Amino acid sequence: MKEIVITINGSQVHGHDGMTILEVAQENGIDIPTLCYSPELTPIGACRICVVEVDDSRTLVGSCHTPITQGMVIYTHSPKVLEARKAIVELLLASHPDNCLVCDKANRCELRKIAADLEVGLPRFRSRKRYYPIEDVSPYIVRDLSKCILCRKCIRACNEIKKADVFAMAYRGFDSKVVVDLDQPLDKDVCRDCDVCISLCPTGALSKPSEKREEKKGKPLVITG
Numbered sequence: 376m377k378e379i380v381i382t383i384n385g386s387q388v389h390g391h392d393g394m395t396i397l398e399v400a401q402e403n404g405i406d407i408p409t410l411c412y413s414p415e416l417t418p419i420g421a422c423r424i425c426v427v428e429v430d431d432s433r434t435l436v437g438s439c440h441t442p443i444t445q446g447m448v449i450y451t452h453s454p455k456v457l458e459a460r461k462a463i464v465e466l467l468l469a470s471h472p473d474n475c476l477v478c479d480k481a482n483r484c485e486l487r488k489i490a491a492d493l494e495v496g497l498p499r500f501r502s503r504k505r506y507y508p509i510e511d512v513s514p515y516i517v518r519d520l521s522k523c524i525l526c527r528k529c530i531r532a533c534n535e536i537k538k539a540d541v542f543a544m545a546y547r548g549f550d551s552k553v554v555v556d557l558d559q560p561l562d563k564d565v566c567r568d569c570d571v572c573i574s575l576c577p578t579g580a581l582s583k584p585s586e587k588r589e590e591k592k593g594k595p596l597v598i599t600g
């Protein structure tokens with residue numbers, strides 16, 4: 376494998392061809408937030424939260440899917456990058472329901488953690504919120520798509536890891552939605568003993584029925600250990 380030397384935030388670091396900016400950054404202890412990325416899944420660059428500044432590039436680039444090249448000079452936390460990440464989080468929160476305090480994902484919600492890290496408070500933007508009824512027909516999985524940020528991790532997880540292909544994207548623009556079959560409520564036997572999509576969902580959009588019961592009681596789920 377060919378060694379590639381790049382500069383991240385002023386320090387020279389080494390990687391090899393085929394590695395992405397995110398992978399090299401993570402190997403060197405540099406934290407770049409991600410929402411649609413998982414090392415187990417094919418990167419698709421859907422959420423843009425992982426953007427970084429690269430010398431000689433007119434626009435910010437998505438670090439999770441951009442391969443490193445020899446001599447690249449990268450800034451992962453420049454003012455321009457932080458401003459872009461904050462705007463992305465604010466837009467996501469603006470169309471998100473306001474019940475985070477009693478959400479079953481609570482302190483495991485990646486969106487909430489990134490918002491706190493970036494010190495994003497109340498969104499500056501007003502945006503139409505998407506409201507969907509909670510789907511709790513399945514005994515194995517509950518979908519609360521009002522909290523979905525369309526990262527498509529569940530689609531890829533079910534397809535690439537479970538090889539079950541339960542989900543697909545449907546509709547366009549504001550109406551875009553992760554659907555099952557012809558937009559039917561999720562109720563599949565293949566979900567028995569499988570929580571691959573639930574474990575990778577970065578928000579409270581997917582949960583186990585037991586977790587949802589805690590939310591209905593209004594109790595934030597407390598994670599210990």
Ligand code: SF4
Pocket residue numbers: 522523524525526527528529530553575576577578580581
């Ligand atoms: S349900 Fe979760 S994993 Fe699936 S697209 Fe929505 S936020 Fe992403």
Ligand code: SF4
Pocket residue numbers: 516532533537539540541542563565566567569570571572573
């Ligand atoms: S629980 Fe497993 S089989 Fe069911 S939708 Fe999620 S990944 Fe697919």
Ligand code: FES
Pocket residue numbers: 408409410411412419420421422423424425426437438439440
């Ligand atoms: S984490 Fe890179 S685009 Fe979503």
